Amino acid sequence: MTQNQNSIAQHTLAVLVDNEPGVLARVIGLFSGRGYNIDSLTVSETMHEKHLSRITIATTGSPMVIEQIRNQLERLVPVHGVTDLTVEGNPIARELALVKVVGKGDKRVESLRLAEAFRAQVVDASTEHFIFEITGRVSKIEQFITLMEPLGLAEVARTGIAAIERGPEAM
Amino acid sequence: MARMMTGAEIVLEALAEQGVEDIFGYPGGAVLPIYDEIFKQNRVRHVLVRHEQGAAHAAEGYARSTGKVGVLLVTSGPGATNAVTGLTDALMDSIPLVCITGQVATQLIGSDAFQECDTVGITRPCTKHNYLVRDVNDLARILHEAFYVARSGRPGPVVIDIPKDVQFAKGSYLGANRIVHKTYRPQIKGNATAIRDAVDMIAGAKRPVFYTGGGVINSGPAASKLLREFVELTGYPITSTLMGLGAFPADDQKWLGMLGMHGTYEANLAMNQCDLMVNIGARFDDRITGRLDAFSPDSRKIHIDIDPSSINKTVKVDLPIIGDCAHVLEEMIRVWRARAPQADSAALKKWWAQIDTWRGRKSLQYKNRDDVIMPQYAIQRLYELTRDKDVYITTEVGQHQMWAAQYFGFKDPNRWMTSGGLGTMGYGIPAAIGVQAAHPQSLVIDIAGEASALMTIQELSTAVQHRLPVKIFILNNEYMGMVRQWQELLHDGRYSHSYSHSLPDFVKLAEAYHCVGLRAEKPAELDGMIREMIECPHPVVFDCRVHKLANCFPMIPSGAAHSEMLLAEDFEDDDIDYTVSDEGKAMV
Ligand SMILES: Cc1ncc(C[n+]2csc(CCOP(=O)(O)OP(=O)(O)O)c2C)c(N)n1
Ligand SMILES: [Mg+2]
Numbered sequence: 001m002t003q004n005q006n007s008i009a010q011h012t013l014a015v016l017v018d019n020e021p022g023v024l025a026r027v028i029g030l031f032s033g034r035g036y037n038i039d040s041l042t043v044s045e046t047m048h049e050k051h052l053s054r055i056t057i058a059t060t061g062s063p064m065v066i067e068q069i070r071n072q073l074e075r076l077v078p079v080h081g082v083t084d085l086t087v088e089g090n091p092i093a094r095e096l097a098l099v100k101v102v103g104k105g106d107k108r109v110e111s112l113r114l115a116e117a118f119r120a121q122v123v124d125a126s127t128e129h130f131i132f133e134i135t136g137r138v139s140k141i142e143q144f145i146t147l148m149e150p151l152g153l154a155e156v157a158r159t160g161i162a163a164i165e166r167g168p169e170a171m
Numbered sequence: 172m173a174r175m176m177t178g179a180e181i182v183l184e185a186l187a188e189q190g191v192e193d194i195f196g197y198p199g200g201a202v203l204p205i206y207d208e209i210f211k212q213n214r215v216r217h218v219l220v221r222h223e224q225g226a227a228h229a230a231e232g233y234a235r236s237t238g239k240v241g242v243l244l245v246t247s248g249p250g251a252t253n254a255v256t257g258l259t260d261a262l263m264d265s266i267p268l269v270c271i272t273g274q275v276a277t278q279l280i281g282s283d284a285f286q287e288c289d290t291v292g293i294t295r296p297c298t299k300h301n302y303l304v305r306d307v308n309d310l311a312r313i314l315h316e317a318f319y320v321a322r323s324g325r326p327g328p329v330v331i332d333i334p335k336d337v338q339f340a341k342g343s344y345l346g347a348n349r350i351v352h353k354t355y356r357p358q359i360k361g362n363a364t365a366i367r368d369a370v371d372m373i374a375g376a377k378r379p380v381f382y383t384g385g386g387v388i389n390s391g392p393a394a395s396k397l398l399r400e401f402v403e404l405t406g407y408p409i410t411s412t413l414m415g416l417g418a419f420p421a422d423d424q425k426w427l428g429m430l431g432m433h434g435t436y437e438a439n440l441a442m443n444q445c446d447l448m449v450n451i452g453a454r455f456d457d458r459i460t461g462r463l464d465a466f467s468p469d470s471r472k473i474h475i476d477i478d479p480s481s482i483n484k485t486v487k488v489d490l491p492i493i494g495d496c497a498h499v500l501e502e503m504i505r506v507w508r509a510r511a512p513q514a515d516s517a518a519l520k521k522w523w524a525q526i527d528t529w530r531g532r533k534s535l536q537y538k539n540r541d542d543v544i545m546p547q548y549a550i551q552r553l554y555e556l557t558r559d560k561d562v563y564i565t566t567e568v569g570q571h572q573m574w575a576a577q578y579f580g581f582k583d584p585n586r587w588m589t590s591g592g593l594g595t596m597g598y599g600i601p602a603a604i605g606v607q608a609a610h611p612q613s614l615v616i617d618i619a620g621e622a623s624a625l626m627t628i629q630e631l632s633t634a635v636q637h638r639l640p641v642k643i644f645i646l647n648n649e650y651m652g653m654v655r656q657w658q659e660l661l662h663d664g665r666y667s668h669s670y671s672h673s674l675p676d677f678v679k680l681a682e683a684y685h686c687v688g689l690r691a692e693k694p695a696e697l698d699g700m701i702r703e704m705i706e707c708p709h710p711v712v713f714d715c716r717v718h719k720l721a722n723c724f725p726m727i728p729s730g731a732a733h734s735e736m737l738l739a740e741d742f743e744d745d746d747i748d749y750t751v752s753d754e755g756k757a758m759v
Contacts, residue, residue: 018353022292025295026295029295029296033296064483068484071480071482074480076300077299077300079354080354
């Protein structure tokens with residue numbers, strides 16, 4: 001086995017499924033039952049007329065494990081297709097976070113300044129708090145949250161990753 | 172025009188349209204409308220079992236011996252949960268089943284109603300797929316789809332959970348031919364380039380071995396025929412897993428015997444030393460590979476499997492071919508014939524000579540005795556005395572199962588029903604009942620252990636009621652022998668709870684169930700008793716008293732490599748002195 005065979009890496013998988021009851025449980029049950037990691041998971045119906053949902057899963061594993069996950073997912077009856085976006089190239093991957101920061105004085109000013117630098121929007125505010133909406137790569141969001149911590153970070157809600165392949169081809 | 176029917180009528184109509192002749196089941200409140208329909212018709216025969224686990228195993232036996240989908244019908248709650256072991260068994264061994272479960276009425280779901288359980292939740296991980304039917308107009312489609320999913324690709328169990336109100340409601344019936352599955356279309360034909368590459372690799376091999384499995388059986392009788400043809404063409408040695416026995420005749424010179432934990436010396440050593448392994452319909456199970464990092468270190472590997480998720484799961488292969496065994500074998504034979512390759516006959520001669528030295532170890536030899544029946548001898552006699560008969564064998568789980576696999580020579584597919592992947596004690600009696608229901612004129616024998624047989628013994632009642640004259644041939648060693656053997660090897664002979672205490676008198680037990688009871692205690696009476704069993708037109712329980720401490724060899728202890736196999740000659744029954752690594756002890 002080459003070095004590459006054993007290297008653990010994060011992959012983002014896009015899974016197109018019938019939007020029927022229990023389908024998410026099937027996917028999640030597969031991951032927990034077989035001991036695979038879920039780093040992030042998002043799901044939403046993306047094609048309403050066809051009742052198709054897209055599940056985006058970020059997972060970590062060796063190439064052999066990633067191949068297993070893919071094959072196991074494809075074996076589920078309501079799964080239409082699985083694309084390993086990481087293997088296909090460098091996908092566009094974005095996440096959205098809502099970040100509540102509570103505080104007064106300098107800290108409050110500083111948080112607003114940083115939010116501008118990160119192009120986060122203020123979506124709710126009082127004299128004591130802000131709620132920022134931020135979108136971007138996971139690393140950007142992580143960084144923003146870390147910076148907010150000493151400035152009165154109170155609560156965070158994150159969507160998980162939505163990802164799509166670059167270029168004109170569709171799944 | 173779609174016909175209007177009640178949900179219960181739709182169930183029976185769809186079963187009949189799918190060609191179902193027998194179903195195994197047990198009634199209850201949540202399936203009463205379906206039972207009412209069963210009462211009113213005679214297209215489908217219902218075999219009443221005595222426990223829902225029995226219904227599932229009977230359906231498995233039925234399926235595996237016929238190649239058709241096995242069907243069971245059980246009620247909600249405890250009916251469904253009792254069937255779970257059988258569903259899991261079928262999933263592990265890729266057996267096509269359709270299991271219809273009753274459910275509480277739709278509006279009661281989620282209210283902890285009487286005999287409610289989350290059947291689709293519970294069975295999700297132990298089925299290939301499952302459905303909860305919420306609208307009677309979906310019912311016919313779902314039923315036909317379930318049969319399609321159960322038998323296509325890698326077969327498996329499918330559950331259809333039908334709430335009671337849906338069974339009463341009227342809806343339209345859709346015929347099977349009107350249904351096309353949206354997503355599930357397994358790949359049947361192998362990739363042509365890969366098949367040509369495989370033929371090249373096979374032709375150029377110096378130390379080849381065919382390693383075949385249950386996939387060949389599942390692919391249908393044509394696959395076994397083609398396998399024989401291809402082995403004949405190449406002249407290469409062949410071994411098989413427990414699940415694959417019968418695909419290749421055991422009396423052929425190229426047959427090495429079963430491989431794996433209790434496989435023959437020659438089969439395991441050939442796997443260990445080969446330069447090319449051709450895996451056809453097997454899945455590199457841990458019972459086969461032993462220690463993974465020492466598994467066949469110098470070979471290139473071809474893997475033919477209908478399930479892509481079996482490829483590179485535990486063992487990395489050089490050439491995968493995804494497809495149905497029969498199709499791929501047919502293509503390989505065609506390409507082989509067209510190319511007429513020149514095999515390396517000098518290398519092959521050497522390889523066969525090496526195999527013959529391994530065979531010379533006679534790894535299945537045991538010391539026979541005339542004061543006590545050796546279990547191996549009992550199987551050998553059973554085999555000899557049924558050789559010319561139309562016979563089907565089921566087993567329970569334990570030493571007797573392994574001895575049956577080692578000493579009973581199978582020559583045809585679908586004749587051997589055993590719980591391989593899950594290793595379910597209690598499988599054999601109901602499975603035999605299912606086989607007998609499908610083959611009323613054949614001789615059906617469950618080779619059993621006394622502990623296993625007691626797990627589903629109540630199914631004797633089913634056998635009697637439905638005049639299914641199964642033979643339960645118990646190798647009674649008064650021990651959970653396989654557990655005792657492991658305790659001997661791994662726990663210094665501390666036989667914690669592995670003695671079969673307070674056993675019933677099996678002859679009287681048979682009689683209590685209105686079966687025939689027979690007992691053999693000495694080798695001299697064995698043949699006569701076996702003949703009596705074979706001739707008997709009723710269900711028989713045969714209490715074959717065997718040597719209590721015999722062990723099953725050869726054995727590759729868990730966590731060991733193929734080359735570290737234990738042979739009977741390395742041990743005497745009473746002075747076993749072998750240490751298993753801590754890592755090995757942790758494995759099952
Ligand atoms: C349902 C179930 N429970 C426990 C086991 C673990 N187990 C494997 S073999 C065995 C002993 C079987 O004893 P017996 O049926 O007498 O067969 P023998 O090994 O003596 O031939 C046990 C307990 C199992 N395989 N299945
Ligand atoms: Mg026993």
